[in-house]
Amino acid sequence: MDIRLWKEMARAVERARIHFMFWADGIAVRHSAKDDDELSFNPRIDVFEPLTVIGALAAVTERLGFVASASTTYNEPYHVARKFASLDYVSEGRVGWNVVTSWSEQEAFNFGLDAHVEHGKRYRRAEEFVDVVFGLWDSWEDDAFIRDKQNGRYFDPAKLHTLNHKGEILKVKGPLNVARPIQGYPVIAQAGSSGPGQDLGARIADLIYAQHKTKDQATAFYRSVKEHGAKAGRDPDSMLVMPGILPVLGRTKAEAEDKFAQMQDMVHPRVGLPMLAEVFGDLSGHDLDGPLPPPLSGSNSVKSAYDKLVELGRQPGMTIRKLYQTQAGASGHCVFVGTASEAANLMQDWFESRGCDGWNLIPPFMPGPAMECLEWLVPELQRRGLAQTEYEGDGTLRGSLGLPRPTFHSRGAHARENGTFIGKPRS
Incomplete structure (x- = not known):
């Protein structure tokens, strides 16, 4: 405030x-x-x-x-x-x-x-x-x-x-x-990823926000968005797909991993568990380092978010604690831990593989990591010709x-x- x-x-x-x-x-x-x-x-x-x-x-x-x-x-x-x-x-x-x-x-x-x-x-x-x-x-x-x-x-x-x-x-x-x-x-x-959401976006949107953790997910969604746009009579290239990335940056990869571990350890269960409640119910009586129970059936909330949380919960070795730490960090967005050069490699790969038209940078907290994005990551993207150096x-x-x-x-x-x-x- x-x-x-x-x-x-x-x-x-x-x-x-x-x-x-x-x-x-x-x-x-x-x-x-x-x-x-x-x-x-x-x-x-x-x-x-x-x-x-x-x-x-x-x-x-x-x-x-x-x-x-x-x-x-x-x-x-x-x-x-x-x-x-x-x-x-x-x-x-x-x-x-x-x-x-x-x-x-x-x-x-x-x-x-x-x-x-x-x-x-x-x-x-x-x-x-x-x-x-x-x-x-x-x-x-x-x-x-x-x-x-x-x-x-x-x-x-x-x-x-x-x-x-x-x-x-x-x-x-x-x-x-x-x-x-x-x-x-x-x-x-x-930002709607459900069927009705994509239909609406195909008709009206200039920017399509997306949540993906892997390049394969991103490229599949990218194709789907462009196909929806074409069916709606749009020029598919007029709809700019922009996933989010939460970069935890360090001067070295080890420094970034240490920062990330500290942040994950700070996620209090009283913050994390409610993030899972709508999909998995009240988990306060469960072993935090144990497996997740079956999800509740149906949701009147965000359909795509419900489906992605269920999918994450089914990953091998996933625990209640790991899942709420993931949600507390960046919800369904891509989390990257490493150097600015390594982050730029990932961003460039998704772009060149037609998984996005641009990115939303999500600082893990304010203001320090936001300034690291601006002072470390953006200049690296600019050096590669992937980010503008002047407004057009x-x-x-x-x-x-x-x-x-x-x-x-x-x-x-x-x-x-x-x-x-x-x-x-x-x-």
């Missing part, structure tokens, strides 16, 4: 010529602790609302982009459309929306519900929600606001498009009381990523009905 730290980090990230910073988010204290005493060991409690902090960081940077999650389950589309459009102007075109459906039951309790919305309905709402948001961003054509002082006319009425949406779940008249965003639409990120494009996040500015009515329901998608070649 120290804004001075975040300002310092944003400036350092921009100096390293990283494309953007990303914030996940939830609208609750999200946890699986069985009581408040167990919850008191969880450090992920008090966090900034990300759109607020992005507004502050945009003011102290010039080219760095910012992407944040906003849930389609417990927000209204007008709020999301207005906030991101406003931030696009505040940042001069440097924001992106990570489209998510909420997974935590705690969020449902904060919005008048007694149970979490069922998985299938969450995705039906998400599909309709994003169409409404795109429709609201298209309330005004790019040159609608003529501001004719001589005749007193503020906008061209022929270029106003009131949405008048009446769907299965949502009813929104519009228009949005913000002009069309600088980027046309803010960059759209999406027109100053917007889309320009930095090499993504074209979407034309009016090129996304959302209008695009789905008319097949008007845009893309760019992979470089």
Whole structure:
């Protein structure tokens, strides 16, 4: 909760010529602790609302982009459309929306519900929600606001498009009381790996987040994403797949391994066990160094995360302690322990094997390991020609990523009905 730290980090990230910073988010204290005493060991409690902090960081940077999650389950589309459009102007075109459906039951309790919305309905709402948001961003054509002082006319009425949406779940008249965003639409990120999630991402996303521990998993997912995009009428190369990597770096591999061992030993069981509770139930009475019990059947949470945790639990020699240490470190993401050069080798191999188009760097804690990523790893990638040394494009996040500015009515329901998608070649 120290804004001075975040300002310092944003400036350092921009100096390293990283494309953007990303914030996940939830609208609750999200946890699986069985009581408040167990919850008191969880450090992920008090966090900034990300759109607020992005507004502050945009003011102290010039080219760095910012992407944040906003849930389609417990927000209204007008709020999301207005906030991101406003931030696009505040940042001069440097924001992106990570489209998510909420997974935590705690969020449902904060919005008048007694149970979490069922998985299938969450995705039906998400599909309709994003169409409404795109429709609201298209309330005004790019040159609608003529501001004719001589005749007193503020906008061209022929270029106003009131949405008048009446769907299965949502009813929104519009228009949005913000002009069309600088980027046309803010960059759209999406992280769903389930069938419905990939279908949604194929239709709307510029960035696809991924969680994979091996190159084989990554390349299989990469192929699947590109195939989904092609079937949706997209140029597959317009969808940039970005897995996460948590690099524990050292000057030598032995130093990095020692750091990692220390961090793993610090994961308290009262933090680790709740991370497994939704899939394996209450494990507090089990031998932490013993095998995992059979998983609980079904889940109304994140389907892909449930499946991956079950898969990890079945690995030979896996114990309860090892699994919660893995989850506490980087969830389903790739964890790398070694030197910056060795980390760059892995990242380059996945990229050249078509397992990714880019990477999300996940520091194991702040701020030390984050600075090691910026000062050790990024320069190594730059020396290899794998990371930019200067920002490119027109100053917007889309320009930095090499993504074209979407034309009016090129996304959302209008695009789905008319097949008007845009893309760019992979470089």
